[in-house]
Amino acid sequence: MHDEQLEILDFLRRYPPFAELPEEALQQVARSVDVRYFKAGTRIVEFGEAALAWHVVRSGAVEIFRRNGTLYNRLTEGGYFGEFGLLHRKRVRFPATALEDTLLYLIPEPVFTELFENNEHFADAVEIEDRTRLRQVMSRREDANQLMSATVSVLIGRAPVMLGCRATAIDAARRMSEEGVSSLLIVDEPMAGLAPPRMAGVITDRDIRIRLVAEGLGFDTPVSEIMSCDPVSVEHNQLVFEAMLQMLRNNVHHLPVLKHQRPIGVIALSDLLRYESRNSLFVVSSIFRQRSVDGLAALTGDVRACFSRMVTEDASSRMIGSAMAVIGRSFKQRLLELAEEQLGPPPLPYCFLALGSMARQEQLIVTDQDNALVLDNRFEPARHDDYFKALASFVCDGLARCGYSTCTGGVMATNVKWRQPLRQWQRYFSEWIEQPTPQSLLDSAIFFDLDGVWGETKWVDELQTLIVRKAKGNARFLACMARNALLRTPPLGFFKDFVVESDGRHSGAINLKRRGTAPLSDLIRVHALAIGSLSRNSFERLRDIIDAEILPRGRGQDLHDALEFVSTVRIRNQADDLAAGIDPDNSIEPESLSDFERKSLRDAFLILSHSQKYLKYRYQPGRTA
Amino acid sequence: MLHLGSFQQLQNQTASSALASAETRDWPARFRELAASARDHRLKAFYSAGVASADTPLAAVPLMALDIETTGLDPVRDGIVSIGLVPMRLQRIRASQSRLWIVKPRVPLVEESVSLHGITHSQIESAPDLIDILDDFLAAIAGHVLVVHCRAIERQFLNGALQARIGEAIEFPVIDTMELEARLHRCKPPGLIARLFGGRPLPSIRLAASRRRYGLPRYRLHHALTDALASAELLQAQIAHRFSPETALGELWK
Incomplete structure (x- = not known):
């Protein structure tokens, strides 16, 4: 039995790996501590020597090196080192040097090992595999905001009620009554025993009222005539929150949930209410109500407030990134609507692209506008570009007023280089991928994160398919x-x-x-x-x-x-x-x-x-x- | 240790002895003499354990940091209330082997010193007399060179306590960390300019101030174990900065 050094005990108590220890264990550790002083510049432990103790920095500063001599870490009061060596082969793995005059507390190997093995908090705190610690941190966070980060699949209570597209309205009404549902998924008639059915449309109570009864059609009308074709849907792994935005954006109350393009369920707005995050919904609906750029610009404060509230509510970064991206996207869509109102209908189909963080749905509030225009292949600059140039200016200026600063790299639809017909875009991507140089890819990396915001979004899918086809397995391109x-x-x-x-x-x-x-x-x-x-x-x-x-x-x-x-x-x-x-x-x-x-x-x-x-x-x- | 009114005098004693030519005492020989002449068997055993010779390199010397807390500064009127020991070598301070004794002085406790040490009346009331722990204490320090901050206190009080109890004095070599600081800061007489203009005040050689100069952390002092540890750390720092593991013990001890 040895007597307690109060200074040592009180010091250890203040620092994380010890703070959670039961008092008795803490005192035991404190009683085991030996002490050593190192003058600035002296070596504390050498690579490969026997690891006998775990080191805690009481005062001063210590530098830890890799074996090859590069700096690995720099520690100050309360920092610790040597655990790696103690847990692996009992040899010093990272040499250490006193950067300042340093006083170290030395905890003998058996005491350290016992703590590590018997105390989970302690082991978590000092765990040498950096990644493990981060994993624990993140999983604790994920538990905390489970509701905010849930995916749509958690809401699916039952398999979707489906009906073949050759069924009649009365079949549909009977089926809905039997099953007690307000909507039915209409699917292609499956070829016997082959692939599972693909979704063709959705029919709801409302469709029967408005499109059948009110129109005076017969009960034997095929469902395919009164259903909504190609309904808006969500993927099973999308966030609940994204599903909600989808409903709002498209003004629908039911969303089929797809997995690999097959329907696996339907979710209703009422299912979402308990997951609601009114904040961003409110902003998105405000955006679509605005009649002018001034009105949109006035929403900047609301966007920031929404961001702050989501942070307070402990939303995950993915959720915030996606909410901010939806808001950014809504701004673009509304600006394009306003531009078309002002400039008249476009002379050719086009697609407005979002690039970079917005396309990745990782947008925050401090963000550049990175965008581009893909135009129909019939595009002739002399005949059509005045319109698209004006359109681009309207949108980019509008975005700048809404808080999205103009892109310093000039990646904007106002730049003629990024306002080109589809075939030119195909050429751009082919060139970047087939004749890569580090410099050309430095400027173009942002285009590899692309999303269609408005117009002919199927062109984006075409471009993306082209990218995937050419890039996959292309060693030179990937190396660049x-x-x-x-x-x-x-x-x-x-x-x-x-x-x-x-x-x-x-x-x-x-x-x-x-x-x-x-x-x-x-x-x-x-x-x-x-x-x-x-x-x-x-x-x-x-x-x-x-x-x-x-x-x-x-x-x-x-x-x-x-x-x-x-x-x-x-x-x-x-x-x-x-x-x-x-x-x-x-x-x-x-x-x-x-x-x-x-x-x-x-x-x-x-x-x-x-x-x-x-x-x-x-x-x-x-x-x- | 206590820092009360007459501390300045003790510092001055220390400083002047630093100025005096280094004592070149042959401690091993002195221990042999004392082992022969001591009457008390505990003292005899202590001296018989011997002590390192003056030419021993510091790295090889078993050291023991010692601090004594007392009821006051007068070795005649005041008594010891606690003794802290921390064994050490140059390479490592064995804080894990620390020893603390609380003892009951043969003089009444003064309120202010009680609050200073954090030792209560009831702890002291139930504590043994120094004579009861003398065996343990002497056995613990035997064979070690003691490390103290301000040796006058430890020497005079231990001496006084032993005189009163067994009628014999005790002698031992010490390394005094305060005296090592005094060598650095007090040995040169102030120059003419400094004397004319009053000069800068001399740096403090008290424990806390000395520790600060070596980047050592602030401790709440006046607990026998904390002070012993604090002196032990200070000695390691002083040696790291100003001496070397090969320095002969004789250059440091008194």
Whole structure:
């Protein structure tokens, strides 16, 4: 029995791995601590020497290195190191040096091992596999906002009630009464025993009233004549929230749910009410009620308020990104409607494209407008371009007034280069993919995230099919894309109130978009192109990538967690800026981060850094994918 | 340890002894003499354990940080209330082997010192007399060179307590971290300019201030174990900055 050093006990109590320990365990740890002082510049442990103790920094600062001598981490008061060596072969894995005069508390290996094995909180806190810790963080968060992040499939209570398209109105009415439903899915008559039926349309109580009875048609009218064809539908893995926006946008109260294009259920607006997030619905409906650009511009405050409320409600980054994208999309759609009212109907069909973060549904409030116009192949500049130029100006100017700053890279429909007929777009993509150069792809990467907002959106599907066909397995193209995806790297982590770079330099702030979310989505895009994924959202792309099994086991989930965490911090920072009345941006000062956020961000940066190395390895020029 | 009114005098004693030529005492020989002459069997055992010789490199010396909390500063009128020990080597402070004794002084407790040490009357009322723990204490420090901050207090009080209880004095070598600071900050007489203009006040060589200079954390002092640990850390820092593991023990001890 030895006597207690109160200073040691009180110090340990203040720091996360110990704070959660039961008092008795904590005292036991405190009684086991030995102490050592290191002058600035002296080596604390060497690579390969026996790992005898776990080190906690009592005061001063310590630098941890990789075996190859590059900086791995920089720690200050309350930081700890040496767990990796203790848990693996009991040899020091990362050499450490005192950066300042440093006092260390040494916890002997047996005490550390016992704590690690018997105390879950402690093990979670010091877990050496950075990714595991982030996973735990993210799953705790996901539990917390389960309601906000639920997908449509959770709402499906029963299999859809279906009827073949050759049935009559009276068959439909009887079936609906028998089943007690207010809508029926109408499907192609399946060829006996072959593929499951494809959805042809929907029929509701209302259709029977308005399209049959009121029109005086006979009860034996085929359902195909009174149904709504090609109804709006949702995919089973879309968020509940997105389904709600769909209903609102299209003014329907029932939505068929599809999985691989087959109906698996129907959801009604009433099903959604308990998941409701009125905020963005309110903004979207306001957008469509506006009669002028002035009216739209006046909604900027509502958009920001909606963003802030979603953050307060603990919505996931995916949900916020998608809500902001829907709002951005609605602005574009309404502006295009207003433009067509003012300029008259378009001389040729066209499609308005959203690019970049909006196409990926990862938009936040600080965002450029990245857009383009795809025109009908009959387009003749001399005859038609005056109209489309005016249309583009109307929309882009309008967007700028609504808070979407003009794109510094000139990726806007007002730029004649990005206002071209479909065949020219096909040529652009073919050139980018078939004759890639890092420079040409640097400017064009943004076009590989594209979404049709208005007009002939099927052209976007055509372009996307072309991209997938040409890009998949194209080693040269993928190598160029991969090279560009490595241009922006994450920092190493945080030290005191600084951001630490891998070469040891310090800075006072970090741009979380440029150093975090952007390189993550760049990297995910390369893998998505490599496997021919048609998804646009980074999380969906990741799911495709995980399914394709091209990443080392577990790494896909790590990337998911890293993206979610960095996005969350970025979003919260913007919400804090808004609350403080500052113009939000993507720059974060370390002093505004909690210890927990610093630790988790560093974990995310490590994952990004590892993933970039893997990307570089996987897509080497000349290597066949 | 206590920092009351006459602390300045103790510091001055320390400073002046630093100025005096280094004592070159042959402690192992002195211990052999004392082992022969001591009457008390506990003291005899303590001296018989011997002590490192002056030429031993610091890295090889078993050290023991010691702090004594007392009811006041007068070794005659005041008594010891607690003793803290932290064994150490140059490479590591064995805080895990810390020992603390609370003892009942033979003089009444003054209110202010009670609050300073965080030791209550009832703890002291139920504590043993120093004589009852003397065996344990001497066995713990035997064979070690003691490390203290301000050796006058520890030496005088231990001496006084032993004189009163067993009628014998005790002698031992110490490394005094305060004296090591004094060497740095108090040994040069102020220059002419400094004397003319009053100069800068001398840096404090008290424990907290000395620790701060080496980047050591702030501790809540005046607990025997905390102070012993604080002195132990200070010694490691002083050696790391100003000496080396090969430095001979004789350069530091008194």
